[in-house]
Amino acid sequence: MAVFEWSKRMICSCVLALFVFSFIAETRTAPTALDDPEEVASMVSIIIRNSTERKLMQLRGSPSSCVTGNAIDDCWRCDTNWLNNRKRLAACAIGFGRNAIGGRDGQFYVVTDPSDNDAVNPRAGTIRHAVIQTEPLWIVFQRDMVIQLKQELIMNSYKTIDGRGANVHIANGACITIQNIKHIIIHGLHIHGCRPTGNALVRSTPSHFGWRGMADGDAVSIFGSRDVWIDHNSLSKCADGLVDVVMASTAVTISNNDLWHHNEVMLFGHSNSYKGDKVMQVTVAYNHFGEGLRQRMPHCRQGYCHVVNNDYSSGWGIYAIGGSANPTINSEGNRFVADPKRYPYSNQVTKRTSGDKSEWKNWNWRSKGDLFLNGAYFVESGATGANSEAYAKASSDVKAQKSSKVRAITSAAGALVCRRNRMCTRK
Structure with missing residues (x-):
């Protein structure tokens, strides 16, 4: 020997x-x-x-050992020194919201106080005090906290809310409103139990507060805004939507989120009659649609939706992807798993919620490279051909991976656990 x-x-x-x-x-x-x-x-x-x-x-955990095909995560999550390189995240957005820079060009703001006792005169160190400031800010959290908002969190432009390094829950109260602003990044939060609030005074900038009517109880409401990126959040059990994009909002990416136990998940477009939403372009990529979801994953009106490499792993109570008022929907490389035992009449992925077939047969809905399991199926309509103008407007820069890779690509969806000198992981 x-x-x-x-x-x-x-x-x-x-x-x-x-x-x-x-x-x-x-x-x-x-x-x-x-x-x-x-x-x-x-x-x-x-x-x-x-x-x-x-x-x-x-x-x-170097880049060579953690690359997954998830273009966002492969951009930043391999870095074990994420704590000192937080703003690297701002270069990693994809899709229609790829230009969102959030608070990249500003200072860090550390939230030290989870309270929300006064929506008109918020205390320094609270998340409400941070998001109303006029200058760009990269907002982080000193420690784990549960924030129960008394009224909507009205944000100002050029803000990043970055929950990495802490276990941050916005829960059991009002939630986040992104209204008539731009360049917002929401990352790494647990948002759940949102409920209607309002008929109250709320401050929106250091120099202005005003009367707010009743809010619906969305986890994240995007209203008349652009360049918005909602990434790596865990969302569930809210009174209305989990993410709503309305009133001519555009340039939005919703990615890497873990969503479960909710009825109307994502609504894009204010109403069938509101023509302003024709400019809307939204990318839905790398999300995990999990247990207990019924419909609107997403529901699109008027505008353009690119739904790419998402995992619909647990069936849907009514439908997965729906729409009304002639939206263009481009579905690529998704994994659709129907659950005929739990939902015996819901194998169809798609649902048109306005008009009859004579009308919607001309709507541009396409499935390309999707994986259909347990009897799931997609009803296409409209123009054919990858180069049609409608599909070009509904195709962001996201290159769809093979649907067989979707489980791996979405395996870290949701808020991550991030520790110093280690890669951020799902657990």
Whole structure:
């Protein structure tokens, strides 16, 4: 055995030496210090050390060991030094909301106080005080906290709410309103139990507060806004929608969220009659639609929706993707798993909620590369061909991965656990 081990070490050493001398012969053009045997030995040592460091980097979570095909996560989540590189996230958006920079160009604001006792005069250190400021801010959290908002959280432009590094819940009260503003990133929050609030005064900037009527109880309401990115949140059990995009909002991406136990999940478009939503472009990518969801995943009106590489893993009570008022829907590379035992009459992915077939047969709804399991099926309509103008307007820059990869791509959907010097993970 000793002879065998000695022989193995000699073979490895010889191979390594041949590699080094080959490298030297190919790269040098004149005699150098590498002619010195001690320098050659030093180079061998460097090569061994570098090889070892590369192996260790892979074990610690370097890019080569965590790439999944999820274009957003592959951009930032491999970085174990995420804590000092938080703003790198702002370069990772895809889809129609890809230009959202949030508070990238501003300072950090640390939320230290979970209270929300006064919607008109919010206390410094609270999330409400942070989001109403006029300058760009990257908002983070000092510690784990549950924030029960008394009234809608009215945000100002150029803000990022970044929950990484803390377990942050916005729960059992009002939730987030993005109204007539731009450049917003919402990342890493648990939002649930949202309920209607309003008929109250609420501050929207340091210099203005006003009367707010009743809010519907959405987790995130996007109203008349653009350049918005909602990413890696866990959303459930709200009074109305989980994410609603209305009143001519556009340039929105909703990605990597984990959604469950809710009826009307996502509504895009204010009403069948509101023509302003024809400009709307929304990307829905890499989300996990889980247990207990019934409909609107999403429901699109008027505008353009790109639904790409999402996992519909647990069936749907009524339908998965719906629409009315002639929207264009481009469904690519999604995984649709019907649940005929639980929902015996809901195998169809799609539902038109206005007009009869003579009307909706001309609506541009297309499925490309989707995976249909347990009897799920998609009813297409409208123009054909990948290059049609309608589909071009409904296709963001997201390159769809094969539907067979969707479970891996969406495996980290939802708010992540992020610890210092480690990759952020789902658990």
